[in-house]
Amino acid sequence: MSAPSAFFAAPHSGFDSLRGFLWWVPRAAVLGTLAFVIFGPLANLLIWTVAERWYFPHALPIDYGFSYWGRVFAPRGNAVQSLIASISIALFTVAGSLALAIPAGYALARLKLPLRGLVLLAFLLPQAFPNLPVYVNIARLFYEIGLNGTVLGVVLVHVTHGLVYAVWIASAAFSAVDRDLELAARNLGASGLKGFADVTLPLAAPGLMASAIFVFLESLDEFTGSYFVGAPDVTTLPLLLYSAGAGGNYQIASITALLLLVPSIAFMLVVEKFLRADVLAKVGQ
Known part of the structure; x- marks a missing residue:
């Protein structure tokens, strides 16, 4: 140069x-x-x-x-019992939500419903109103029919929130499955139910698994409904966290929050693996 x-x-x-x-x-x-x-x-x-x-x-x-840490996991600390109760309620919530979401999601994905958009919108209604007055009235109703302070009552409240994720993602998962594959199974002699069980359901399984994980995490972290419907007979980990934080026991509250954080992070990593881009593109359609 x-x-x-x-x-x-x-x-x-x-x-x-x-x-x-x-x-x-x-x-x-x-x-x-x-x-x-x-x-x-x-x-x-x-x-x-x-x-x-x-x-x-x-x-x-x-x-x-x-x-x-020793105080949290001591027999009188109630953390282990609360964690077991939270996981059990979350699993029951997943089972109830998927039992309703799979047929509903399949119908919304396959049938030409005239008010399909309104039906999907209806599942958002539990999120559209303030939780506090809704749960107060639910607690009063459950008290009259004997469901207040029971695991079943808490599960029913959690299912109403879980259906938002379950139905929307299930509908998207079934919409992402090629309908020609179902028709091919029918042409080969499979009944409608067998074609659904052998072809459609396995292909939609990753999306359904993702919806189940979202419902599980929503139930695991739910506080307001668990407080008004379940307390003091049903104690979940978020209720224990609230009690510790309100009492100024920040160490115990932090340890309890960490116990809630670990499964949340683990399950979100699983969601990233199962929830495909083609399923996400079908959400709300």
Whole structure:
């Protein structure tokens, strides 16, 4: 390279470097802020789980330890029983929701219903109103028929919320299955029920699995309905978390929240594996 060329090339290269640096500064600031918003509360949660003493103005705990873990998992801590109750209720909720969502989702995907959009919209109604007055009235009704304070009553409340995910995703999963495959099974002599069981249902299984996981997570984290319908006879992990937080037991509340967080993260990873793009494209159609 000649001397004049090198003279003009060097400033230009320096300007590109400066422009690249100035381009990355706002992006790094945005990403750093986003990471702090997401992982900051999680880091604070993890610190509280091992904090023995922590109060203002100290930025970090004064003493660390695991004594609160022993209190949470002690027989009188009620955490294990609450976790078992939460998982059991969530599994019953998944079973009830899928039992209703599979035929409903198949009908919405295959039948030419005149008010299909309104039917899908109707499943959103439980989310359209404030939960508090709805659950107060449900609790009063369940008390009159003997369902208040029972696992069945809590499951029924959870199912009303779970159907939103179950029906919409089930309908999308069945819509993503090629109808010609069902017709081919019928031409080969299979009955309608056998064609559904052997062809349609296995192909829609990933979407149904994803809907089941969403329903499970919704039930596992549900607080308001469980409180008004189940408490104090049915104690779930969110109720235990609320009681600990309201009483100022932040260590116990943080440990309980961590117990809820672990299955949520695990199941969301499973959702990412099962929920395909073609199923997502059919949601609401």
